[in-house]
Amino acid sequence: MTPGAGMFAALMAAADPAAAAVKPERVWDFRGSKDPEITGLMNAHLGRARQSFKEHGQGLAEEFGIPYDPTVAEQVQFYDTAGDITAERLRRRNGFVSAYTTPGSRAIRLPGRNLSNMDDEMVSNLIVHELMHSMGLKEDRGQSDKIQSIVNNYMKRKKKERERK
Numbered sequence: 001m002t003p004g005a006g007m008f009a010a011l012m013a014a015a016d017p018a019a020a021a022v023k024p025e026r027v028w029d030f031r032g033s034k035d036p037e038i039t040g041l042m043n044a045h046l047g048r049a050r051q052s053f054k055e056h057g058q059g060l061a062e063e064f065g066i067p068y069d070p071t072v073a074e075q076v077q078f079y080d081t082a083g084d085i086t087a088e089r090l091r092r093r094n095g096f097v098s099a100y101t102t103p104g105s106r107a108i109r110l111p112g113r114n115l116s117n118m119d120d121e122m123v124s125n126l127i128v129h130e131l132m133h134s135m136g137l138k139e140d141r142g143q144s145d146k147i148q149s150i151v152n153n154y155m156k157r158k159k160k161e162r163e164r165k
């Protein structure tokens, strides 16, 4: 191939909308913690949660009866609960801070200090639970455990199915 032809091929590829659509997928990252160790551990948790969401997000959305919205994976952002006003309110009310967001919101708050050293699968499922809220799942007071157990059971079922293959 002559350099001229190679250049032409490169220009064609750049102009091809299908080629342009193949952009690297966005990595999820944890923001707002001043502790680099927590940030590192949480980023690892987010990597696993992202994989799990890509695999099971649609199936779980169906399970909850909400529309699957793939834009969530591209738009969601994770922040530490540290210094957040809502976290303080939750701490006063419940004595602890869990992960939280608002239905439809792309901002998810995670208590990095509490979660960073917890079991990988547990944290991943917890993050997926929050992502269901980002896709619009509502939660009445006291329903959180029920939602979490639906997520956990779904993941357990899928894992068994995978092992059987």
Ligand SMILES: [Zn+2]
Pocket: 129, 130, 133, 139, 144, 147
């Ligand atoms: Zn919830």
